[in-house]
Each structure stands twice: as C-alpha cells, then as structure tokens.
Amino acid sequence: MDKIIVLDFGSQTTQLIGRRIRDMGVYSEVIPGDTPLTDEILNSNGKGPDKVRGIILSGSPESVYTKEGAVPDQKIYTLGLPLLGICYGLQRMNYDQSGKVEPLSKREYGRIGVKINSKNSITNIITNSDVKNSNTVNSDLVARFLAGFAPSFTAWMSHGDTLTTLADGFREYGISDTGYPAVVIHDTKPWFGLQFHPEVTHCEGGDEILKAFVFGVCGATAGWTMEQYVEEVRASLAKRVGNNPVLLLISGGVDSTVAGALLLKTLKSDQVHLMYMDTGLMRKDETKTVKTTLEKLGARHLHIIYCEEEFLGALKGLEEPEAKRRAIGDLFITIQEREVARLGLPDSYFLAQGTLYTDLIESGKGVGKKAHLIKSHHNVGSPLVDAKRKLGRIIEPLDKLYKDEVRRLGRIIGVDEEVVCRHPFPGPGLAVRILGEVTKEKCDILRDADALYIEELKRRGFYDEIWQAFAVLLPIRSVGVAGDVRKYGWVLALRAITSADGMTADVYPFPTKDLLEISTLITNTVKDIGRVTYDISSKPPATIEWE
Ligand code: XMP
Numbered sequence: 001m002d003k004i005i006v007l008d009f010g011s012q013t014t015q016l017i018g019r020r021i022r023d024m025g026v027y028s029e030v031i032p033g034d035t036p037l038t039d040e041i042l043n044s045n046g047k048g049p050d051k052v053r054g055i056i057l058s059g060s061p062e063s064v065y066t067k068e069g070a071v072p073d074q075k076i077y078t079l080g081l082p083l084l085g086i087c088y089g090l091q092r093m094n095y096d097q098s099g100k101v102e103p104l105s106k107r108e109y110g111r112i113g114v115k116i117n118s119k120n121s122i123t124n125i126i127t128n129s130d131v132k133n134s135n136t137v138n139s140d141l142v143a144r145f146l147a148g149f150a151p152s153f154t155a156w157m158s159h160g161d162t163l164t165t166l167a168d169g170f171r172e173y174g175i176s177d178t179g180y181p182a183v184v185i186h187d188t189k190p191w192f193g194l195q196f197h198p199e200v201t202h203c204e205g206g207d208e209i210l211k212a213f214v215f216g217v218c219g220a221t222a223g224w225t226m227e228q229y230v231e232e233v234r235a236s237l238a239k240r241v242g243n244n245p246v247l248l249l250i251s252g253g254v255d256s257t258v259a260g261a262l263l264l265k266t267l268k269s270d271q272v273h274l275m276y277m278d279t280g281l282m283r284k285d286e287t288k289t290v291k292t293t294l295e296k297l298g299a300r301h302l303h304i305i306y307c308e309e310e311f312l313g314a315l316k317g318l319e320e321p322e323a324k325r326r327a328i329g330d331l332f333i334t335i336q337e338r339e340v341a342r343l344g345l346p347d348s349y350f351l352a353q354g355t356l357y358t359d360l361i362e363s364g365k366g367v368g369k370k371a372h373l374i375k376s377h378h379n380v381g382s383p384l385v386d387a388k389r390k391l392g393r394i395i396e397p398l399d400k401l402y403k404d405e406v407r408r409l410g411r412i413i414g415v416d417e418e419v420v421c422r423h424p425f426p427g428p429g430l431a432v433r434i435l436g437e438v439t440k441e442k443c444d445i446l447r448d449a450d451a452l453y454i455e456e457l458k459r460r461g462f463y464d465e466i467w468q469a470f471a472v473l474l475p476i477r478s479v480g481v482a483g484d485v486r487k488y489g490w491v492l493a494l495r496a497i498t499s500a501d502g503m504t505a506d507v508y509p510f511p512t513k514d515l516l517e518i519s520t521l522i523t524n525t526v527k528d529i530g531r532v533t534y535d536i537s538s539k540p541p542a543t544i545e546w547e
Pocket of ligand 1 (some may be wrong): 502544545
C-alpha cells in the first residue's frame, strides 16, 4: 500500500496533515520529526511492504535556529523521495540546505492572501507554461504541484520566522500579501515548501494543494479505508491482548462508546469489562442512555459505579480549572483501582481508553511529543495510566483518529446513528462547564438548562448542523425581575460551534429569533437562571469549553 510519512515537529495541526491524506484514501503515518529513517520505517507497516511515496515535514512551535528545533534524519535529503515542508518544515529544509531563516519583527497569524504565478508582482515567479517550457529537471513535477493552486487565495498562517535567503536551487513560486515567500520549490530535486498550513480548514483550496502533492507529485494511489483500520485494530489487539481481560472506562461520550463497540467487535465479549462512573457530572439521563446503548452493543460485563458524592466532595472548594481537572482525574483513578480490585481482574488486565488524537495533542503528548501543553486532559495524564502505559498495558484504539473519523468508524461497526451523531462531551463532564466551584445544586441547574437547550436544537433542526452545543453556568449572578419581584439569578452562556475536528471552530450563526425563543424558554423554565448570553468566540483564540 502506498504511504506518506509525516514528520511531526510539534505543530498543533500535524495530525491534521495525516488525517487529510487518509481522507483522500492514502495511508499516512505520523512519526516524531527526528526519528531515524530506518529501512523498516521506509518499507513496511508490519503488514508487508509499503511503498513510501513522499515525506511531509510538519510545522513546529520552535525555530530552526534554536536547539529546541528538532532536526530530521538528514537521510531525507538523499532518498530521492518527494518532500513537502509546511511552515517550520519549509524553513527546516531551507536551513538544512544552508539557506537563511530569521525572525519576523511581528508574528503573522491567521488568514493571509497568497499570490501564485503573478509575473507582474514578483519577478522570479514563473507561470505553469513557463515551467513546462523551462529546462529544469523538475519542470513536470513543478507543473503538477502548481496545478493544485488557485492564482490567488486566502491561506492560513502562524509563523514567527521567515525565509530570508533561499538555499541554492530553491525558487519562490508564491508570495504572501505581506511580502514573504509562501511557496518555494527546488529547481532540480522534488522538494516543495509552503509557509502556510494547507491542512487547516481555513486555508482556501488546502485540500487541492495537498492532493497535488500526494497524487500529482508523489504518484500515490488510494487504498486506505476505515474498514481496513478496523482490521488493523483487530490484528494489533489480538497480538497485544491475547486472552487477558480489558477494562474500558466509559464516559458516556461518542468516543468511549465507539471504543467500547470496537472492543466488543474485535475481542470476545467475555473479555471486555466496561466501567462507567456516574460522577454526578453527567448530562441529564446519561446513565440510563449509556446502559441501554452498551447492552444493545452486546456488553456482558457492564459495571456502573455511582460515585456522585465522592466527586462533589473532591471538587468542594476548588475553583481553578486545572485543579478541578486534577482532582477529577485522580479520583477517577482511585475509584477505578478500588472498583477493579472489587472486580477481581488479574494484574495482567489491560486498561483501555477512548482517547482521541486531539486529547493527546492538547496535552502535549502528540506523536512527536513536541507540542506545547494547552490543557491537561484527565484521560491522558495520571500516574496509574502512566504506569500502565509503561507496562505496555494501555489500549487506545482511537488515538490516531479525529472525531469525525470516530463517527465514521462507529457507523461501520454498527453503533446507532443517534449515538454516533451525539455531540462530544468532555471527560471531566459538567465540571468544565461550571465555572468556579462545582456543587450539586449548580450541576442540577446546568443539567436542566442544557437538556432544554439540546432538546430545542433537535426540535428546531439545528442539532446535526452543529458540531458541539452546550450550556455553561457562569460564576455570576445578575439582577432581573420575575413577575413584579426582584430576581437574583445565575447567568448561563450558550455555546454552539461548527468544526471539522475540534481543533478549530467557528460560531454557529443562529437565526436571532431562535436564540431569543430558546433564551426565553430557559429563563421561564429553569427558575435559577436569570440571564442567558450567547458565546460568539471562535477557536482560536478561545477554546471550545470555557473551563
Ligand atoms: P477545547 O475546549 O480544548 O475542546 O477547545 C476541544 C474538544 O475536546 C473536548 N474536551 C475534552 N474531551 N477529555 C475529553 O475527552 C477532556 O478532558 C476534554 N476537555 C475538552 C471538548 O468538549 C471539545 O469537544
């Protein structure tokens, strides 16, 4: 099978590159940027020969001229394989070939125009026909690459450095509206570079550019499907787990439900123990729904632990978001240890989690381990999980997938559409949606308000258009009137976003009428809510959850 390798230098969007390529049906593997490129990596994925068709060098939060900037195995420049450098990846290639990279006086961030082939504005840019007629060794490949570009388009950039002197052989084929090299290609080697991020949905025509590289330049053929992924998981689980029991912690969200379904589908159902903790931080009627769903999927050992009091006790007095996350994470592990002991599973049991790639990236544990910490997701960092990981006894069958891929997988393995389409729900539950201290009273208020909101979105036909919607209880009370009486109610924020994967998000543009009606319904029904606001922040700069 044809394969594209993505070298991960730690950009928050590295996995998106790999994912976009898999979406095109081409197998891609993301590996740490400084991995030695052994024959094994270049020739096999453990299932017989793979043909590496090209290598992509990702972005990075670091600079090429500092010691933190990871260096690829210099063999990449002698393999004769097509290379595509993205942002840091381009700077890396230029720097490694003795070009110059220097800091910008002001970091460039967001949507920035790029022009290709504009002879008038840049003298050293040549057109497609020029390329075909030119006598560079690369002219055919250059033409195939440039076929993926519109003459001008809006790209998405995030960089603090730029190329200031191109290395020998590199030529500029595109320039940003701010005057920096945006598309750079080598005259005689199949080396291509972009200063912007084609993998980000905000980059106009980004997919076409990646396709031009993958199919046009690398000549890859599509042969990668989700069905094949299930087969790979089945084979790797059979090899790792054998007949040992597997314990999966179910949160009630799409990810852990699909992970559970995948385990039930690929292992013997008697091997699979599903543990669900009703932490008291769940959505309304969650426990009932989870039970019905999992039993329908064939779960034989479903352990439901009621531990609301313990969680609320651990959260008492805590206001700081990371402290709340840590308290929840630790208690999860404590209860898990206690309950596992109670189950009497042997030490050899494997611990499974529905961790997605986004969870790993945002915890600074991306594949290349170079990403900066944004938040500590409870399901990634904990001593017991780390200990199990060291023992090689953690199973994270979704850790290479993004949310929409998990949904596709869920459908393939027979999870109900209603469950598959459910909006994502964070592991720490309502605790990240109640700002400040979490109490039972606040959980109940938020649960009622959130259930009303979601029910209305479904009734009004918005739910499936929205990637994630939820209510947030703010630690503020505000004055209002109810009847003729002064009311001092809580302020509720509604959030609804569109997104492809949770990495970036836009605000859902509700018709005003619906927002007003939903607001009135909530303040009329949930008596403790005095005021409703709508969050109009995109990600970035905001995150999806408020915390
Ligand atoms: P943020 O708020 O980081 O959220 O923009 C991105 C996506 O991740 C979900 N989320 C979590 N999921 N454990 C999870 O399993 C967590 O600790 C966690 N925190 C945030 C969030 O709901 C959104 O879909």
